[in-house]
Amino acid sequence: MVSNKNHPQCIIGRVATLSAWLGRNSSTESSTVRRKRRRRTRQCRWTACRRGVCVQYYVGVWCAPPPPPPPDACRLLSPVMSGAGSHADREEDYRFLHSMLMEKKLHLLFKIHERLRRFESRCPSAVQEHAASLASDLAKDLMYQSQKDEVKELVALLNQALFKSLLSVHDAVAQKDFQPTLPPIPDDTLEEEEDSVKLVSLVKTKEPLGATIKKDQSTGAIIVARIMQGGAADKSGLIHEGDELKEVNGVSLEHRKPKEILPLLARSQSEIKFKIVPAFDRKDVSSNKAKLFVRALFDYDPGEDPAVPCKAAAVAFKRGDVLQVVSAEDDVWWQARLLRDGRARAGLIPSQQLQERRVALQRPEALFRPRREKPPASEDVDYGAITGIHIGGIRRSFRLGKKSSLTTDAAGSRRWSAGMHGSVCPPTYIEVMPYHSPPEDRGRLVVLVGPSGVGVNELKRRLLISDPDRYGVAVPHTTRERRAREAEGVHYHFVSVHAFEEAVLKHKFIEYGRHTGQYYGTSLDSVHQVLAKGKVCLLDVHPSKIKVVYTSEFKPHVVFVKPPCVEELRLTRRRAEAPGDPKDTNPLRIFSDQDLEDMGAQAEAIDSQYGHLFDRVIINSDMAAALRELRGDLERTEGEEDVRWVPAEWIRSLERRSCGRLSSWI
Numbered sequence: 001m002v003s004n005k006n007h008p009q010c011i012i013g014r015v016a017t018l019s020a021w022l023g024r025n026s027s028t029e030s031s032t033v034r035r036k037r038r039r040r041t042r043q044c045r046w047t048a049c050r051r052g053v054c055v056q057y058y059v060g061v062w063c064a065p066p067p068p069p070p071p072d073a074c075r076l077l078s079p080v081m082s083g084a085g086s087h088a089d090r091e092e093d094y095r096f097l098h099s100m101l102m103e104k105k106l107h108l109l110f111k112i113h114e115r116l117r118r119f120e121s122r123c124p125s126a127v128q129e130h131a132a133s134l135a136s137d138l139a140k141d142l143m144y145q146s147q148k149d150e151v152k153e154l155v156a157l158l159n160q161a162l163f164k165s166l167l168s169v170h171d172a173v174a175q176k177d178f179q180p181t182l183p184p185i186p187d188d189t190l191e192e193e194e195d196s197v198k199l200v201s202l203v204k205t206k207e208p209l210g211a212t213i214k215k216d217q218s219t220g221a222i223i224v225a226r227i228m229q230g231g232a233a234d235k236s237g238l239i240h241e242g243d244e245l246k247e248v249n250g251v252s253l254e255h256r257k258p259k260e261i262l263p264l265l266a267r268s269q270s271e272i273k274f275k276i277v278p279a280f281d282r283k284d285v286s287s288n289k290a291k292l293f294v295r296a297l298f299d300y301d302p303g304e305d306p307a308v309p310c311k312a313a314a315v316a317f318k319r320g321d322v323l324q325v326v327s328a329e330d331d332v333w334w335q336a337r338l339l340r341d342g343r344a345r346a347g348l349i350p351s352q353q354l355q356e357r358r359v360a361l362q363r364p365e366a367l368f369r370p371r372r373e374k375p376p377a378s379e380d381v382d383y384g385a386i387t388g389i390h391i392g393g394i395r396r397s398f399r400l401g402k403k404s405s406l407t408t409d410a411a412g413s414r415r416w417s418a419g420m421h422g423s424v425c426p427p428t429y430i431e432v433m434p435y436h437s438p439p440e441d442r443g444r445l446v447v448l449v450g451p452s453g454v455g456v457n458e459l460k461r462r463l464l465i466s467d468p469d470r471y472g473v474a475v476p477h478t479t480r481e482r483r484a485r486e487a488e489g490v491h492y493h494f495v496s497v498h499a500f501e502e503a504v505l506k507h508k509f510i511e512y513g514r515h516t517g518q519y520y521g522t523s524l525d526s527v528h529q530v531l532a533k534g535k536v537c538l539l540d541v542h543p544s545k546i547k548v549v550y551t552s553e554f555k556p557h558v559v560f561v562k563p564p565c566v567e568e569l570r571l572t573r574r575r576a577e578a579p580g581d582p583k584d585t586n587p588l589r590i591f592s593d594q595d596l597e598d599m600g601a602q603a604e605a606i607d608s609q610y611g612h613l614f615d616r617v618i619i620n621s622d623m624a625a626a627l628r629e630l631r632g633d634l635e636r637t638e639g640e641e642d643v644r645w646v647p648a649e650w651i652r653s654l655e656r657r658s659c660g661r662l663s664s665w666i
C-alpha cells in the first residue's frame with residue numbers, strides 16, 4: 001500500500017518529510033518554532049494515516065488550522081516550483097518537491113478549497129449531514145437488488161474509496177466539524193514525553209464523547225474502556241480503547257476515580273483537551289467494522305438493567321427491532337446501532353452470551369410457564385369448530401377451534417405444551433439480512449396466528465372477499481365423503497385414508513388432525529398451488545406450526561392477531577352479537593366472560609412463546625380498523641421498494657428446502 005506513491009498516506013508521509021526538511025533547512029526559524037512544527041506535523045501525520053484523504057481536512061479540523069492559501073492558489077504553484085529549484089540542494093529533494101507540487105490531487109484540493117471559500121460567503125446550509133452513511137446503507141441495500149447493470153454500476157460507484165472520502169468530507173463540512181478553530185498545541189510538553197504522550201483537542205458539541213472509562217485496578221490508571229462506534233471520539237479517530245488518560249483540560253487524573261472525571265468533562269466549554277498515553281497494542285478496527293445485523297428477540301431497557309456499565313451509553317430496543325452490531329469483540333457487551341433510528345449512534349447492548357445466561361438464571365415465566373393441566377394423551381385435534389362454512393376454500397380454522405369455557409384450560413395447555421420446540425436456546429438475537437423479493441415473485445405466504453375466537457378467520461374471509469384476485473387460501477385435504485355442492489379442489493381435496501396417511505408419513509402437511517373419525521389437513525403443496533398463481537396465500541395455523549413454513553423457501557410474513565384488553569373485547573364482541581347484516585352468512589359466536597378472559601391469556605402465552613417470529617402485531621378491536629391495518633401492512637410489504645429483514649440463514653441457504661427450524665440464534 002505504501003509503495004503506491006499516489007496513496008493519501010504516502011502523500012501525507014511525504015508532506016511530513018518535506019515539512020521536516022524545510023524545518024531543518026530554514027535558518028530563520030527558532031528551535032521552539034521548529035519543535036512546535038515537528039510536533040504538529042507528527043500529530044497531523046498520525047491522524048492522516050487513520051483517515052485517508054478526508055483526513056487532510058480533519059487535520060485542519062482537530063488541530064490548529066493551516067493558513068488558507070490565497071485565492072487562485074493553483075496558479076501560484078507553478079512559480080513556487082520554478083523558484084524551489086535553487087533552494088533544494090539535493091536532486092532527490094527537488095524531484096520529490098516537484099512531483100508533490102505538480103500532484104494532480106493537490107491541485108484538485110486547492111480547487112475544492114477555493115470553491116468552498118466562495119460558498120462560505122454565501123452561507124449555504126447542508127441538506128444532508130450524513131451523506132456517507134446514507135450512501136453506505138444504499139450500497140448495502142442495492143447489493144440485494146436485481147442485478148441490473150445500472151444498479152451494479154451505482155453500487156461500484158458508491159463503494160469507491162474516493163467517492164466515500166468525498167462524502168465524508170462533505171459530512172464534516174455539513175456538520176461544521178471545523179468550528180470553532182482550536183488553539184495551537186501548548187508548548188509546555190516535556191520533550192522526553194513527546195514519543196509517548198499524545199495531545200488531543202476535541203471540539204465540544206451537544207453530542208456526548210461516546211467513550212467509557214475505567215480505572216485499571218493494578219496501576220490505578222484511567223483507561224478508555226470502550227469507544228462507541230460513530231460517536232464523537234470514534235469519528236475523531238484520535239482516542240482508542242486502551243488509551244490511558246493522563247489529563248483532561250490540564251487537570252491531572254492521577255489518583256482520581258472515573259466518576260470524578262465526568263464533572264471535568266462537563267465543565268469544559270468549547271473544547272476538551274486530553275493528554276493521552278496511546279494503548280501499546282491497539283488493534284485497528286476501523287477497516288473491519290462489523291456488518292452484522294440482528295433482530296432482537298427480547299425487549300431491553302438499560303434503565304432497568306443494574307449491570308450495564310453505563311446507562312447513557314446503552315441502547316434500548318424492543319423485540320423485533322433490527323440492530324446493526326458494530327462491535328462484538330467484548331464477550332459481555334456488544335455495541336450496536338438501532339436501525340429504525342436511522343443514523344443513531346452505536347451503544348451498548350447485552351451480548352448473546354450475557355442474555356442467554358440471564359434467561360437461564362432468571363427462568364422467566366415466559367419461557368418456563370407451568371402447565372395448568374396435564375395434556376390429554378390423545379393426539380386427536382378437536383374439530384368442533386369445523387362447521388361446514390365454506391367460502392372458496394375457507395372453513396373454520398384447523399387451529400383448535402372454539403372451545404366451551406369448560407374445555408379451555410385443557411385446550412390451552414395442549415396448545416402451548418406442543419410449542420416448546422424453540423426453547424432449547426433462549427431467544428436472544430437472530431442474524432438477519434435485507435431481502436428484496438424480485439418483482440416477478442408476486443406470490444407470498446402470509447401466516448395469520450392468534451388465540452381462538454380473536455377473528456383470524458373473519459379477517460381472512462374479508463380480505464378474500466375484498467380482492468379475490470390478490471388473495472387466496474390453501475385448499476385443505478380430507479378423508480370424509482364429498483357432500484352435495486362441494487367441489488374437488490375448491491372446498492377440499494378429497495382423498496382416501498391410505499393416501500392421507502402416506503402424505504403424513506412424507507411430511508406433506510403443515511398441520512393435520514382428526515375430527516369425528518375423519519382426517520383433515522393443510523398440505524405444503526396446496527400452499528404452493530396458491531403461490532404459483534402469483535397470489536398472497538393466507539394461512540391460518542396454530543403458532544407451533546409456523547416453524548414448518550419458516551423456511552427460505554416460503555419466507556413467510558407472520559401476523560399475530562391480538563385481542564384488545566378484556567373490557568374492549570367485551571364491548572366489541574357483545575356489540576357484534578346484536579343483529580347485523582342479514583346477508584352476512586358468517587354465524588355469530590357468543591363469547592362468555594370466561595371465553596374473553598381466556599382469549600387474553602392465550603394471546604399472552606402465544607406472544608411470549610412465539611413473539612420473536614412475528615413480523616406484525618394487529619390488535620383486533622374494531623374489525624374494520626383491523627382489516628384496514630392488515631391490508632395496509634400486506635400492501636406495504638408487497639411493495640417493490642420494501643426491504644424485509646429476514647433470517648440470514650434463509651438467504652444463505654436458499655437452495656436448502658427444508659431447513660425450517662430456527663436453529664441458529666446467534
Ligand SMILES: Nc1ncnc2c1ncn2[C@@H]1O[C@H](COP(=O)(O)OP(=O)(O)OP(=O)(O)O)[C@@H](O)[C@H]1O
Binds near residue numbers: 453457459620
Ligand atoms: N373485531 C371484531 N368485532 C366483533 N366481532 C368480531 C371481531 N372479530 C371477530 N369477531 C367475531 O368473533 C367471532 C370469531 O371470529 P373468528 O371465527 O374469525 O375467530 P377465529 O380467530 O378464526 O377463531 P377460530 O380459530 O376458533 O375459528 C366471529 O363471530 C366474528 O364475527
